[in-house]
Amino acid sequence: MPASKESRHEDRSPATNNALDEISPGAGKTTAKESPGNGGELHQDVGGKAAEPDAFLTDNFGHRIADNQNSLRAGERGPTLLEDFVLREKIFHFDHERIPERIVHARGTGAHGVFECTKAIPELTKAAIFQKAGKTCPVFVRFSTVAGGAGSVDTPRDVRGFAVKFYTEAGNWDLVGNNIPVFFIQDAIKFPDLVHSVKMEADRGYPQAASAHDTFWDFVSLMPETLHMIMWAMSDRAIPRSLRMMEGFGVHTFRLVNEAGEGKFVKFHWRPVLGMESLIWDEAVKIAGADPDFHRRDLFEAIAAGDFPAWDLGVQVFDEAWAAKQPYDVLDATKLIPEEEIPLDTVGRLTLNRNVDNFFAETEQVAFLPSNVIPGIDFTNDPLLQGRLFSYLDTQKSRLGTTNFHQIPINAPKCPFHNFQRDGLMQTLVPTGRANYEPNSLSEAGESNGPRACPETGFTTFPENAERNDPGEKLRIRAELFADHYSQAALFYHSQTDSEQAHIASAIVFELSKVALKHVRERVVSRLRNVDETLAKRVAAGLAIGLPEKAKAARAPVKMAPSDALSIQKKAVDTLSGRKVGILFAEGSDKAAIDKLRKQIEDAGGTPFLVAPKVGGIAVKGGTLEADGQLAGSPSILFDAVASILMPEAAQKLAAQGAAVQWFMDAFGHCKTIAHCPGTQVILDKAGVEKDEGVVPVEDFTKVGAKRHWAREPKVRDLA
Numbered sequence: 035m036p037a038s039k040e041s042r043h044e045d046r047s048p049a050t051n052n053a054l055d056e057i058s059p060g061a062g063k064t065t066a067k068e069s070p071g072n073g074g075e076l077h078q079d080v081g082g083k084a085a086e087p088d089a090f091l092t093d094n095f096g097h098r099i100a101d102n103q104n105s106l107r108a109g110e111r112g113p114t115l116l117e118d119f120v121l122r123e124k125i126f127h128f129d130h131e132r133i134p135e136r137i138v139h140a141r142g143t144g145a146h147g148v149f150e151c152t153k154a155i156p157e158l159t160k161a162a163i164f165q166k167a168g169k170t171c172p173v174f175v176r177f178s179t180v181a182g183g184a185g186s187v188d189t190p191r192d193v194r195g196f197a198v199k200f201y202t203e204a205g206n207w208d209l210v211g212n213n214i215p216v217f218f219i220q221d222a223i224k225f226p227d228l229v230h231s232v233k234m235e236a237d238r239g240y241p242q243a244a245s246a247h248d249t250f251w252d253f254v255s256l257m258p259e260t261l262h263m264i265m266w267a268m269s270d271r272a273i274p275r276s277l278r279m280m281e282g283f284g285v286h287t288f289r290l291v292n293e294a295g296e297g298k299f300v301k302f303h304w305r306p307v308l309g310m311e312s313l314i315w316d317e318a319v320k321i322a323g324a325d326p327d328f329h330r331r332d333l334f335e336a337i338a339a340g341d342f343p344a345w346d347l348g349v350q351v352f353d354e355a356w357a358a359k360q361p362y363d364v365l366d367a368t369k370l371i372p373e374e375e376i377p378l379d380t381v382g383r384l385t386l387n388r389n390v391d392n393f394f395a396e397t398e399q400v401a402f403l404p405s406n407v408i409p410g411i412d413f414t415n416d417p418l419l420q421g422r423l424f425s426y427l428d429t430q431k432s433r434l435g436t437t438n439f440h441q442i443p444i445n446a447p448k449c450p451f452h453n454f455q456r457d458g459l460m461q462t463l464v465p466t467g468r469a470n471y472e473p474n475s476l477s478e479a480g481e482s483n484g485p486r487a488c489p490e491t492g493f494t495t496f497p498e499n500a501e502r503n504d505p506g507e508k509l510r511i512r513a514e515l516f517a518d519h520y521s522q523a524a525l526f527y528h529s530q531t532d533s534e535q536a537h538i539a540s541a542i543v544f545e546l547s548k549v550a551l552k553h554v555r556e557r558v559v560s561r562l563r564n565v566d567e568t569l570a571k572r573v574a575a576g577l578a579i580g581l582p583e584k585a586k587a588a589r590a591p592v593k594m595a596p597s598d599a600l601s602i603q604k605k606a607v608d609t610l611s612g613r614k615v616g617i618l619f620a621e622g623s624d625k626a627a628i629d630k631l632r633k634q635i636e637d638a639g640g641t642p643f644l645v646a647p648k649v650g651g652i653a654v655k656g657g658t659l660e661a662d663g664q665l666a667g668s669p670s671i672l673f674d675a676v677a678s679i680l681m682p683e684a685a686q687k688l689a690a691q692g693a694a695v696q697w698f699m700d701a702f703g704h705c706k707t708i709a710h711c712p713g714t715q716v717i718l719d720k721a722g723v724e725k726d727e728g729v730v731p732v733e734d735f736t737k738v739g740a741k742r743h744w745a746r747e748p749k750v751r752d753l754a
Contacts, residue, residue: 064078064089065081066078066079066080067079067080067081070588071104071511071512072110072512072513072517073104073511073512073513073514073588074259074512074516074517074588074589075104075220075257075512075588076256076257076258077101077103093124094127097119101510102120102223103221103510104221104510104511104512105118105121105221105223105417105510106118106120106121106509106510107508107509107510107511108503108507108508109503109505109507110503110504110511110512110513111363111365111415111501111503112415112503112505113420114222114415114417114420114421121222121223121424124223124226125223125226125421125424126428127226128226128229128425129425129428129429129432130429134432134433134434134435135183135184135433136433138181139178139179139180139195139197140179140182140183140184140186141178141182141184141186141187141188141243142177142178143176143178143330143334144174144175144176144390144396144397144400145174145175145333145337145386145387145388145389145390146172146173146174146386146387146389147174147175147385147386147387148171148172148173148384148387149170149171149198149383149384149385150169150170150382150383150385151166151167151170151381151382152167152380152381152382152383153167153379153380154167154169155290155349155379155381156292156293158292158300158351159290159291159411160410161202161204161207161290161408161409161410161411162202162203162204162408162409163203163204163207163382164381164382164410171200171203171448172201172448173198173199173200173201174198174201174396174400174444175196175386176195176197176400176402177194177195177329177333178195178197179192179194179243180192180193180194180212180232181193181233181243182242182243182244183242183243186242186243186326187243187322187326187328188325188326188327188330189273189313189321189326189329190243190318190322191244191245191268191272191315191541191545192243192267193212193213193267193272194212194213194214194272194277195210195211196212196280196282196283196304197209197210197211197402198210198211198282198304199402200408201447201449202408202449203449204409205406205447205449205451206408206447207406207407207408208402208403209302210403210422211282211283211284211285211302212282212283213271213280213281213283214263214267214271214285215266215283215285215301215303215370216262216263216266216368216369216522217285217418218257218260218263218368219257219259219260219367219368219418220259220367220368220417220418220512220516221417221421221512222417222418222419222420222421222425223421224257225418225421225425227253228253228260230249231252231253232245232249232253235247236249241548244548245267246544246545246546246547246548247548247549248549248550248551248554251545251546251549251551251558252551252554254558255558255561256557258520258561258588259368259516259519260368260519261519261520261523261561261562261564261565262368262369262520262523262526263368265527265538266526268537268538268541268542268545269530269534269537269541269602270313270534270537270602271312271602272541273314273318274310274311274313274329275311275312275674276311276332276333277330277332277333277343278306278308278332278333278336279306279308279309279310279311280306280310281303281304282345283301283304284301284302284303286404286414286416286418286419287299287364287365287414287416288300288412288413288414289414290349290351290410290411290412291409291410291412291496292410297412297496297498298351298353299351299352299353299354299364300349300350300351301349301376302347302349303348303378304346304347304384305346305378305380306343306344306345307343307344307345307346307383308343308611308612309605309606309609310605310606310607311602311606311674312602314703314704314705315540315544316700316703316704316751317671317704320669321671321672324667324671324672325672328672333386334389336612337388337389338389339641341612342386343385343386343612344383344384344385345383345384346380346382346384347380347381347382347384348378348379348380348381349379349381350371350378351376352364352371352376354501354502358502361515361518361521361594362515362518362522363516365415365417365513366416366513366515366516367416368516368519368522369522370522372525372594372595372597372599372600373597373599374595374597374599395442396443396444399434399439399442399444399445400445401426401430401433401440401442401445402426403426403427404422404423404426405426405427407493409492412495412496414501415501435460436459437455437458437459438459438460438461441461441462441463452484453485454470454471454472454484456470467481467482467484468481469481469482469483470484472484472486514589515589517588517589518588518589518591518592519564519588519589520564520565520587520591521591521592522594523564523565524565524593524594525595525596525597526600527565527566527569528566528596529596529597529598529599529600529601530600530601530603531601531603531604531744533747533753534601534602534603536747539572539573539576539754540576540753542558542573542576542754543572543573543576543577546558546559546573546577547576555579556582557582557585559573559577559579559581559582560582560583560584560585563581563582563584563585564584564585573754603742606741606742608739608741609639609739609740610639610736610740611639611640612639613639613640613641613674613740614640614641614642614643614674615635615640615642615643615674615676615735615740616643616645616668616670616676616677617632617642617644617645618645618646618665618676618680618697619645619646619652619654619659619661619678619679620646620647620652620680620681620684620685620687620688621652621653621681622653622654622655622684623654623655623659623679623680623681623684624654624656624679624681625656625657625659626655626656627732628644628654628679631677631735632644634736635735638736638739640674643662643663643668643672643673644660644661644663645662645663645664645665645668646664646665647664647665647691647694648664649661649662649664655681665693665694665697666693669693669697670697670700670704670706671700671704673701673706674706674740675701675707675709675739676698676706676707676709677708677709677710677732678698678708678710678711678714678732679732680711680714682712682713682716684713685713685715685716685717686716688717689716689717689720694717695717695720698714698721698723699721699722699723702721702722702723702729702746703750704742705728705742705747705750706728706740706742706743707728707730707735707738707739707740707741707743708723708728708729709731709732709734709735709738710731711731711732724749726743726746728743
């Protein structure tokens with residue numbers, strides 16, 4: 035019989051008893067006292083000194099923590115201090131929780147390419163890449179989902195990572211962002227909590243790659259600063275049609291510094307040349323089953339075919355005087371700057387033109403560091419960015435096993451690098467000579483004395499404290515403007531079209547329908563009332579619950595003018611370029627008509643994909659034709675539009691097949707263009723396809739194109 039806890043420990047004094055079997059992290063119940071912080075963040079405290087011992091939150095060495103919501107800063111808006119052992123331990127432990135898969139952004143794909151400066155901006159920055167139009171440098175880009183593991187699917191509702199490594203002549207510059215310009219949280223100290231909440235629930239190991247569950251929405255409902263990001267995550271931005279058709283953002287406010295030492299704030303934006311396009315939720319779910327590698331396959335095949343995806347780099351540049359006048363804080367990562375206020379200035383183009391040779395060696399081993407900047411690009415005191423500067427470098431030791439990860443070819447700069455750092459696990463370079471320190475005088479003995487610092491051309495931190503900050507105090511506090519959690523969430527929602535608003539409402543209803551905790555559902559809806567009353571009512575009705583009392587806002591929202599730049603549909607590019615069109619045919623179909631349609635699609639920049647009941651040579655009018663895919667394995671969800679060229683007899687036969695009927699039913703339900711011949715009508719009737727502006731004769735396909743027909747949507751599904 036095993037000894038009881040009491041008998042095992044009865045002979046030990048507290049000084050010699052190091053047993054941990056009674057320690058259970060996170061265990062116990064605490065009656066927390068709730069209060070808002072200076073930035074409107076929720077604090078849950080024990081409520082006094084006399085609480086039970088296990089009620090106190092501590093670090094791993096038993097030190098009680100006074101504030102688990104804010105990093106320690108030099109002044110209210112100042113930089114985060116390295117002496118903050120609470121932040122460092124929390125991030126340090128989080129960075130090493132998973133081995134070797136990335137903790138977040140685990141599922142990704144990447145490609146090589148080139149960046150070209152299209153507009154020189156030496157008046158704004160001394161960064162070498164922006165000194166002359168036409169200047170280029172190699173790049174590597176990795177796209178990813180955030181929440182799922184490496185073996186999850188490509189199309190969940192999720193944020194997408196958009197990380198770019200510029201191999202410049204001045205060293206590597208890593209612009210590590212997302213496809214959404216804002217983030218869930220304002221301070222890096224909350225990042226472990228955010229990710230723990232959205233990952234698989236700790237006691238059951240699911241759901242994988244999904245945010246529709248209790249712990250995520252519980253966190254969201256208690257953190258109103260997440261609401262702006264929630265609007266974006268519940269919008270169609272979180273289910274992109276293709277990685278080639280999504281925007282990218284640097285998220286944080288950075289700084290540009292010119293040769294004269296003058297600095298300005300900057301926001302970085304990537305705009306896809308093909309335009310933005312997203313999936314419908316029903317498509318995203320079905321694609322996950324039909325092709326879990328849909329996005330990575332799409333990117334790989336486009337590059338392999340020479341259809342190189344491209345993005346324009348735009349910047350929003352502004353100064354401290356402008357920033358000080360805004361009703362939000364530009365250092366708050368949950369806020370964006372409307373393009374109507376600061377229009378984008380396009381300064382470059384990124385083109386991906388080469389697939390990786392080895393997925394593991396390149397895509398999996400690539401290490402992006404926000405701290406990788408070059409002279410002319412600098413940081414700000416954004417508290418989320420400040421934590422990332424520490425975290426990303428630290429986490430590479432766990433993932434790649436060595437401090438020498440920079441020697442892996444995909445991570446190594448393409449310019450010379452020299453320093454005195456030596457040895458370490460997996461050292462692959464062979465330094466020569468005795469000079470592994472400086473200063474030294476070995477050159478006086480005829481030996482190599484190694485490299486030296488260069489104040490004139492080296493990276494120099496922007497010296498001015500021009501961010502309205504008094505560094506005289508060390509504080510765990512947020513600036514007051516950070517307390518406005520709803521104004522920009524409302525801005526985003528009000529900038530959408532009616533159908534996009536319906537998608538957001540429906541997405542929230544779907545997510546909250548998976549939440550088993552009634553009080554969490556109600557609390558989220560109470561927060562939504564600060565974003566938009568109609569939205570809150572739609573969500574409440576969709577959940578069949580009463581409208582809860584409106585949550586108190588930490589800072590009263592301000593009304594902001596809608597921005598068309600925030601809507602996918604308002605910015606839609608009416609083009610076939612980069613789109614894939616499924617063409618259904620069968621025995622007896624007219625080869626000449628098929629060839630004509632294929633050529634029209636290709637001439638317009640699209641990719642035709644032939645679908646038939648069987649692959650291989652099929653007898654058609656005018657010869658034989660091979661299909662690119664079999665009907666059951668090539669559902670219409672994989673295409674941007676569909677067309678059919680069928681003889682009546684073949685169509686009648688296909689009408690008895692569920693795959694054929696579903697092919698058109700899904701295309702109609704997903705608001706896609708359906709171009710058809712008269713013979714297909716029997717299948718359309720069975721699929722419930724009604725004639726509208728997007729259901730046209732096959733001869734008119736290129737006039738209509740591959741756009742979505744949103745006016746159809748109320749006919750095919752219930753929306754919140």
